[in-house]
Structure formats: structure tokens, C-alpha cells
Amino acid sequence: MTAPVSSAAPDTGQMRQALPLVSVRNLDVAYGAQPVLSGVDLDVRPGEMVALLGASGSGKSTLMKSLTGFAPVTGGTARVAGYDLTNLRRGDLRKLRSDVGQVFQQFNLIPRLSVLTNVLTGALHDAGPLNLAGGFSSRHRRQAMEYLDRVGIAHKAKEPARALSGGQQQRVAIARALMQQPRVILADEPVASLDPKLAGSVLQLMREIATRDGIPVLVSLHVLPLALEHCDRVVGLRQGRMLVSAPVSRLDADKLAGLYDEEGTSRDHH
Ligand SMILES: Nc1ncnc2c1ncn2[C@@H]1O[C@H](COP(=O)(O)OP(=O)(O)OP(=O)(O)O)[C@@H](O)[C@H]1O
Ligand SMILES: [Mg+2]
Structure with a gap:
């Protein structure tokens, strides 16, 4: 028998019961004749931060790419933010990608543009060509400043992105992802280029976005203790399984331990 849930309890428990934003079953991904992922299952629910672990070459990035249609799904099913990856129409792919915030190891900011403008590019899918020619709306500017404040670097808004440290640049990238009003965030090794202290603070920020804003995060990491400290669940890949x-x-x-043993990485030595 389960205990009744107190009405005073935080609602993250309830959020975890909600429908997953990412739901993958028995997924196969292959590049031509080369299978990369076989039979992968994955759920990411509102409120959760899920770590994706595995040795180099195990398929972490490929799994992330398959969730936004950048890697070919050859079997199984994948649903992301309500879209069925195995049955997408052309227009849906663009909509799906605007519903998925992405954060990358190398931040992928435009170095000479201001921090604020970089964040505003997250709203481009919403802006349309006229807005682009005439600049961003004041509503979007206000919102971008709010997100910069949220990630703790509003005071850098006017600086060119290249003038920021790695940790600060990754915060800008997170603000840019939030600017998309994403339903889910995919972060592929977002802290691999940061020192341990900054890595912890960036992951803490992402966890807060998952728990407080209910935007779940799937994050690949190559440092196990970071996953244990910051994530709710772990999915580990070995040779694509x-x-x-x-x-x-x-x-x-x-x-x-099996994720990182010799056999797990043997694929690299062929
Ligand atoms: N575009 C591609 N074409 C063919 N094979 C690919 C392609 N992208 C990845 N692969 C192969 O898929 C396998 C998994 O690569 P992937 O980049 O997903 O690994 P990863 O777990 O992200 O590794 P890392 O920790 O080094 O980032 C590798 O064997 C790789 O060579
Ligand atoms: Mg990778």
C-alpha cells in the first residue's frame, strides 16, 4: 500500500509521474551498415535531470542527435516533446527542434556578438523575418535580460561573448536555450571544458531548471561523481547498448564499472 501524498509535499513527485517528455523504446540508430545504438530505452520526465554516461564512442552524442533528427533512427520508437521521431513530417522537425533546448560542450556562441544578442538568437524561431530586419522586440529583450539575470550574468549583457570565461559562456548558452521556451533540454557534455568548480555550478543551475521550472534535462557527462551529485537517474551505454x-x-x-572497462572501449581499438 502506498502512503497518501500530503498536499504540502513539493510537486516534483507528482511531476515525475507525469508523461515523459522523452520516451525511447528499443531504439536502434545506424549510420549506413554501421550500427551505433541497439535496443536503447530511455525516459525523461518533467522535473528530472537524467545523466547519460558511457566511454568515448559508446553512443552518447548519437543518442542525443537521434532525439532531434540529426542521427538516423533505424528501429524502435522515440517520442520527444510530443513528436514521434519515426513518423515526422517535414514541418514537424523544425517545430520539434524549437521545442528542444540544446547546450553543447563548446557553448556555440557567436563570439563577436554581445551576450544579450546571443541569448536573443534563442528566440529566432519565434521572431520571423520582419523582426529580424528590425531587430528584436522589446518583449524579447526584456525576457532575455530576465534569463541572463537568472543565470547570474546580467551585468555582462553588453560584452561580446568572446570576453567571457568558459563558465560564463555556458551560462549564456543556457539562457539562450531557455529563450526558446523549451519543453526539454539536451546537454551534450556541457561541462567537459570547465574546471570542476564551474562544472558543479553549471550542473546545479541545470538541476534547478529541471526541478523549479519543470523543464527536464538529459545531460551526457564523462565524470561519474558529477552524475551522482547532480542527477536523479543514470542511463549508461556500452558499445551502443x-x-x-x-x-x-x-x-x-x-x-x-563495466561502463568504463576494457571491453567497453574496445570498439575504439578496431
Ligand atoms: N556521422 C557518423 N557517421 C558514422 N559513424 C558515426 C557518426 N557519428 C558517430 N559515429 C560512430 O558512432 C559511435 C558512437 O559515437 P558517439 O559520438 O555517439 O560517441 P560518444 O559516446 O558521444 O563519444 P564521446 O564520449 O567521445 O563524445 C562511434 O563509433 C562513432 O565512430
Ligand atoms: Mg560525444
């Missing part, structure tokens, strides 16, 4: 999928509190140490 799912070896681990469990809440952080119920992880099997042997299986985790």
Missing part, C-alpha cells in the same frame, strides 16, 4: 538504467540511489557499482 544500455548497460545501466537506474535512479542514482539504486546504482549497481559493478555495472557502473
